[in-house]
Amino acid sequence: LPHRGAQELLEYHGGNGDRHTALTFAAMRGHVQVVEYLLETANKILPHRGAQKLLEYRTEEDLTALMLAAREGHLLVTERLWRASENLHDVLFGPEENEFDNEVDQAYDKLQEKLDELEEELLGFDDRSEVDGDSDDSDWPSDEAREGFGGLRPMTTEEENEKSEIERNVEAISKIMTELEDILNTRNPDSALILAQRGGHSDVVKFMMNHGDLSLKLLKTADKDGYSALMIAAEQGDLEGVKLFVHNPQGTGERFLAKSFRKKVLMDYEAVLDNDDPLFSMHLELIASPTALGLARKKGHSDVVRFLEAAEEYCTIDRQTTNGKKMMKRAVRKRKWKAALLLVEEGGNRLDATLEERAEKALEFAAKTGGSVDFFRDLRRLHPGLVLGAHHAQYEFFQAAVTEQVEPLRELTDMVGTDIMNCRDKAGRTPLMVASRGGRLQVVEHLLSTVAGRSVVTAVDSAGQTALMMASEEGHSDVVSCLLESSIKPGHREEVVNVKDHKGETAISKAIRRGEWQIVKQLDASGNQVFEHAQQDFFKAVTRGKLGLVKHYLSLCDRLIECKDTMGRTPLEAAGGHSEMVEFLASLE
Structure with a gap:
């Protein structure tokens, strides 16, 4: 072929359709030998960067050859393209900027302009000058009094209110800008990891999760709907995938449990610019995606739900320490049973002990701070040979007695005797x-x-x-x-x-x-005891005309009708002017 010959063939992509090159087609089909040949040939005959230009090429879908291989689940091709890429960031992630990011950028810039204006107004309150000599300053303090204000006149009540309003608006706008920054810092849609998880290709996912900081960055990415790989795995019911993302080698997967954001921002920032009262006119609406836990619940994946509930509790205990024993102790002390069970079941990388030893350690902590019936039951499920004694369940037994929960009392009695x-x-x-x-x-x-x-x-x-x-x-x-x-x-x-x-x-x-x-x-x-000790209370009821109470005392001891008070009076004599009382007592005599 004349001129550039094979170079044109390697770089050629169809003018219509998906605009594939030979490499993207081979990667998508999983032809590892063809991929290796094309990479080797490209490095020989393409000038400058060799095969790197082909590796970074994107199809109409904005996907590189590596992303296509990951999406289709071709592990060998994914590994080969991974090793061949000099700049993995350019071949693993979606485009750095998109329409959503541009919208957020514009909103951020407009809010920044408004914030600058408000801060200028605040500075104006500090630049107040003394009242001109020709003006009527009878309402202002004397020269000596003004010295207490640094030579400036004091603010009126109206000015103080205006300043406070501006300060509140500055605080509100700053808070929203911080949220926008968080969104921009964590978005990078449709990474190779997202594509592999969406396709259910666990071997490709595992390969990508073993590359340090790059794996961590992949974990932060989300698709066009704001779904991370963890959320997709939860929605699919892929428990092993969920565990892989939460217990990733960097130990930081728990931070991605909390929330994500859909690819939509609604902001009435024009009201912020034009309205005199931005604190009440401005609003930023972030359409929150369901959490991984929410998606798992919606789809009915009970095993994933149980794990994620435990993981969410787990990351509230102490995100700083990596000491598994301390975390176990804190989980039990704070009655975070799901987190404690997660450490028992999945904590081999944090606690240097067998599952049985971890279960016994959790039981030991529960004996000191108390454990729930469900916790004991689940510990026995994990470690059937676990021996529970009365001292382990004592705290919970007392709690059940105090709160009148009979069923836990039965279960605990069955468990420990x-x-x-x-x-x-x-x-x-x-x-x-x-x-x-x-x-x-x-x-x-x-x-x-x-x-x-x-x-x-x-x-x-x-x-x-x-x-x-x-x-x-x-x-x-x-x-x-x-x-x-x-x-x-x-x-x-x-x-x-x-x-x-x-x-x-x-x-x-x-x-x-x-x-x-x-x-x-x-x-x-x-x-006898009522007759001996209740006479005083009985006579109080008689003299006060409390007929119902008198009848109650007599029902307890009918001999009270025979007693006399300290003045020697009978009940009838003590009844005085209470006609109903007199009539009732007279009928008894």
Whole structure:
């Protein structure tokens, strides 16, 4: 061929259609031998940069040969073109600028102009001069007083308000400009990685993720809709791909979990330029793409959802430290169970231990700070041989007792055995005591349904108090009934009711002190205690005409009608002018 001969053949691309060269066609079809031949020949016969010109050539779709090979999943061709490229940035990424970026640039420039104008106005407030000698300065301070303002007159209230408004507008515009900068700094659409992941070519993706900073830059790219490779993998349900991006060799994949932005910006910046009140007229609307987690949920990929939920928790623990043990401890302490499980399951690169050892370490931390039922269940799923003791689940057992969650109590008892019924808090209280004090009837009933639970009814805390004392003092009559009926053996009632704490008080004396007469009657079926201690309260109700309350006292102990007050009066005599009370008491006599 005359003149440039083979050079023209190598560089030739069709004038219509996709405008492919021989190299882009061969790369797209996966013909590795043809690709190698074309690269070798180009380096021999093309002047200046040899094959680099062919490697950087882009088709009508704006794709290089390497990007086409990645999109179609041809690993060998991708590797060969990767090695041959002197400037990988020019062959791996989409165009540096696009219409979207130009729109953002224009908005940014216009906002910068407005910001400059506002800052000039702010400077004007500092350039106030003294009042001219000919002007009427009667409203301004004297010369001595003006010296306190540096020789300038003080601002009026109107000027102070105007300055504050401008300062708020400057702050608002600056914030939006920062967001625009973030968008421009993280966009580079349709990289080779995006194309490979979109095509589901995991081998090509893995190859690209092992090249240090370049891999990290690929991770930051997004397609025309604002979807990163991580988001695409999540949408596809590609769990291995998601894990690869999150646990990339640079350890920085977690930062890409938060959000992305669609390729659209709506900004009414003309209002900013023309309106006197830009703080309320200006708006920037970034159309947020779904997160990777949101896409996985939408598509119903439960395994990906579970992993990403854990990964999101994981990156909130501590993004600085790489010490896996510290991260595990913080995850458990902050009750970030999904993150802790992720470290157990996927933390081999952060914790120098086997999965079983990591599970035992997580359980050890949970014993100190508490662990959830689901956390214990999942730990056992990962490590079936894991042995849970009462001390591991004690914190969660108490929490369930306090919040009246019966199902977790059942599950924890099944997991660790009935010994957990006798665990103690720092004050020496059992779960039954805690539930009784709080009036948690369902919890009390559940605990008393087991032999182990009934065995601790007579147990005392560090102050010598029983569960019955606590329920009596707090006025929980239903709990008192449950404790008396479900747990006290026949013939032992008096023994349990009359137990004294370290202050010498019994359950009855506590109820009497608090005026819980219903409970006093429950504890003393004879009514003697009510008759002995409730007389004063009974006479108060009589003299004040509280008929309903009087009837209540008499239902607890009918002998109260026979008592007399300190003045020797009967209830009827003390009723005074309360006609209904007199009529009722007279009927009893």
